[in-house]
Structures are given as structure tokens and as C-alpha cells.
Amino acid sequence: MTRTGFAQADAMGAALRARLGPKPALTLWSSPTGRALQTLAVIVEHLGLDWHGARTDERLREIDVGSWTGRGYDELHQEGGPLLDPVTGLFLRRADDGEWYDDIARRLEGWIADHGQTPGDKLVLMHGTSSRVLRGLLTGAPARAEHRAPVLDALPQGSIALIEDGIETCIHRGDGTAPAS
Template identity: 35%
Template sequence: MPFSEPAPANLPFFAFIRHGETDWNAEGRMQGNQDIPLNDKGRGQARGNGKKLKAHLDGLSVSPVDLDFVASPLGRARETMELLREGLGLPREGYRLDERLREITFGEWEGLTIPEIAERNPDLAEMRRADKWGFVPPGGESYEMLSARVQGWLAGLDRPSVIVAHGGVMRVLRGLLVPIPTAEIPRLDVPQDRVFLWRDGKDGWV
């Protein structure tokens, strides 16, 4: 069934950007709250997203200085935000951090790949495969728990904003905005070279 909580009424325009690629992304490793820096490809993605967002805002006659900028406190999100702001013609600083936008925590599994997890903990790996939404890794959190955290942040969004965070955060955020079955939310595509938009009650990409 779709996630039961609807998006807040009159939610303002916002753009959401996933951080650029890291070496752990390229290797398929679970990052979670490990502070892995962007690689060169990731920095290029961040700069490219800044250009895409600037062109979109120009088309709407929206000035970036009128937007609120908020990022996850993890370094890969902060560097992405700073490169994005440069692309918008803004100083690198001038954004806020919000702990609720941290990536989902994978606990003891952070740094491992899915095949490594399946080899070490085959029973737990199968439990995760069967219920990725509700499964809690050892010492970690589930997508359901992450969604409750992000929902608290979303409920307070009261001005047009640009957000930089993580793949898991993007997945549950989309689940909070549109009717997506919970089993599908953890498997949503989360590109690092596109900008997700919410405007006038509709979602889109640039």
C-alpha cells in the first residue's frame, strides 16, 4: 500500500540534489554515516547540477538569493552543496545543516558490499531482501525509521529551498510526496547527475 502520510499542504517549491559520486558509490559499498569524500566524477556531477538548476531558476525568473539552502552535515553533501552554490553564482558558504538529512545508518554493515554481506550474514541478507522497507541492519536503521526522521524535517519546510542530501533520504522523501508502495521506495532510482523538483504539488526532474 502507499505510504500513509500525505505531503504537507501548500508545500513550497524546492529542489533536491543527491551528493555526487564517491569511490564507495562506485564500488557499491554501503556508506551510511561514513564520511566518504566526493571523487572527481562526483565533483563534476555537483557542478553540472548547479548549472542545470541555474538554468531552471532563470526560466522561472527566480533568484537563488531568495532561496534557503540546507544540507546534510556529512562531508560529501557539504562539498556538493558548495560546488552547486558556485554554479548558481553564490559564495560557497551561506547554507544551513540539518542532522535529520543524514543518510540512513547501516550500522555494522557500513563499508561492505551486498555480496560481502550475503557471504557473512546470509540469513540477515535474505531478511533484508524480503523486507527492505522494515529491515533494521545490526546497529542501523530501517527505511521506515528514516522516513519518520525525514517526515519531521519536511513538516517544517516553509520557504522555497535547495536541499543536498543522500540517496536514502531522496527515496523516502519521494515516498512522502507521492503515492508509492512502501516496498518500492527503497528501490527507487536516485541519480547523482539530476535535480529533483517539487513545485505546485507536482514532482519533476531537470
């Protein structure tokens, strides 16, 4: 995690502490990636919770861009033309061996089916693109035709979205740039 990411996680933790108080009754969920778990650890320190009790699930991971992994957007643009919609930040095309938004929706629908109805509040730490799809699913947003999945607008990195009874409220707006996707 970068210093910027650490500062964003610190701000998120402080915002949640101000809203929820110490030791709120939350089930902690995270993508299994190292940076997601590091972020969660910083956030929940503010809440007086132990991140070691977090549950991880592969289905909360970021979009799989296949053979594009590790390559820059400029390189991919030069190779195959426009990559990202300049308005939405969503991919205009997919890697031949990567996921598309409906693939993300399917795996997240499985996570919701397994854990969405369990009692109690959940704090879910995941990644930009996948979180846009999860937020779309949880709010009942219509599918975007070109992406075949409900994908909500991007929030700046370091933001916290609260979804309650299908309604989303941004309870902390991060100071990071909106994610590239």
C-alpha cells in the first residue's frame, strides 16, 4: 500500500469511527489481496476491531484483466485503440482472456446469495471496478446494456458507500482520483 493509500485508509477509519463509535458490531469482509487487507487493518484499528477476524472471499477481488495485467493503459490503447470511456471510466473492450462486467456480476451474485442475508451489518473492503458492480447489484440498478451488468458511477478512491435497504449513501468521499475503471 502506498503512503497515499495509507492516508486514505486512515481517513476512512476516522470517518467510520465518527459515525459508528468504538467496537461496532460488524462482520468484516475483504478481497484477499494484500493491499485490501492492509487497508482494512488501518480502517478497523480506528474502530477498535481486529482485522485478523476478517473473512476473505475470492469473489470480492478486482476485475481480472487477463494478459493485460501489469501493462499500462497507454500501451493497451496504442495496441488496440481506445480502452476506457472518458466519461464513465469503464472499459470499452475486454482482454480476450479476462473478465467482463457480467462475469463480475455473476461471481458477486454468488457472494450475495451466500452472505447477503446473514444478519448484522457488514464492512466490505474491495476494489474499484468490482465495487461498482456490487453497489449496482445491492441497489437494484439496471444493467448497462454495453456491460451486461449494473455498474454504478465511480467514487473517488478512499470513499465509503453505505447501502441500506437498497439505497446507497456516500458517507465519506475520498480524496483520491476516481478509479480508472
